[in-house]
Amino acid sequence: MSKKYLWILDNGHGKATAGKRSPKLDDGRQLFEYEFNRDIVKRISEKCKEAGIYYHILVPEVDTDVSLTVRVKRANALVGNMPKIFVSVHSNAQGNGNIWGTANGIETYCYTLGSKGNIIADIFQKNLIGTLGWKNRGVKTSAFYVLKYTSMPAILSETGFYTNNNECLKLLDGQWRDKIALAHFDAIVETENL
Numbered sequence: 001m002s003k004k005y006l007w008i009l010d011n012g013h014g015k016a017t018a019g020k021r022s023p024k025l026d027d028g029r030q031l032f033e034y035e036f037n038r039d040i041v042k043r044i045s046e047k048c049k050e051a052g053i054y055y056h057i058l059v060p061e062v063d064t065d066v067s068l069t070v071r072v073k074r075a076n077a078l079v080g081n082m083p084k085i086f087v088s089v090h091s092n093a094q095g096n097g098n099i100w101g102t103a104n105g106i107e108t109y110c111y112t113l114g115s116k117g118n119i120i121a122d123i124f125q126k127n128l129i130g131t132l133g134w135k136n137r138g139v140k141t142s143a144f145y146v147l148k149y150t151s152m153p154a155i156l157s158e159t160g161f162y163t164n165n166n167e168c169l170k171l172l173d174g175q176w177r178d179k180i181a182l183a184h185f186d187a188i189v190e191t192e193n194l
């Protein structure tokens with residue numbers, strides 16, 4: 001299989017980003033979204049490395065947040081002879097994340113319908129639902145900064161709600177995290193083979 005793309009892997013948020021963390025579980029644990037996003041991106045990148053798929057981790061910084069403007073500038077400035085695809089990895093929150101809620105499931109975003117980003121978002125959503133079996137909230141459009149201002153096809157995955165007690169437990173679990181990363185990786189492979 002010849003590899004066609006450079007996959008830009010974006011791990012949303014930073015340690016100090018306001019909100020972006022779950023309520024405390026009964027056992028005292030709490031999901032921090034920046035940590036989840038970084039761990040999933042790391043797991044995806046390991047699978048890409050093994051498969052010889054080209055990737056770039058957009059935010060190698062562990063604790064410091066990197067603004068959306070800088071993230072987009074970094075992605076747009078990357079030069080090479082391969083077309084780029086931007087994948088932003090997140091998990092979701094209901095309301096401001098302070099209290100447990102009932103919202104659950106997976107959604108994937110692109111900037112506009114009918115775009116290459118839309119085709120890729122469909123592939124990610126299909127693989128995430130197929131592998132994880134969680135509620136399918138569908139592919140949606142949004143003018144999220146990283147989708148609107150990146151100069152390449154871009155998608156953003158929201159895997160599960162950390163404000164849902166049951167899904168939060170899964171998002172903290174290493175075996176589920178590997179499945180989440182595998183679903184992203186399978187979508188990358190499927191897109192490479194389009």
Ligand SMILES: [Zn+2]
Pocket residue numbers: 012013033090091
């Ligand atoms: Zn997020």
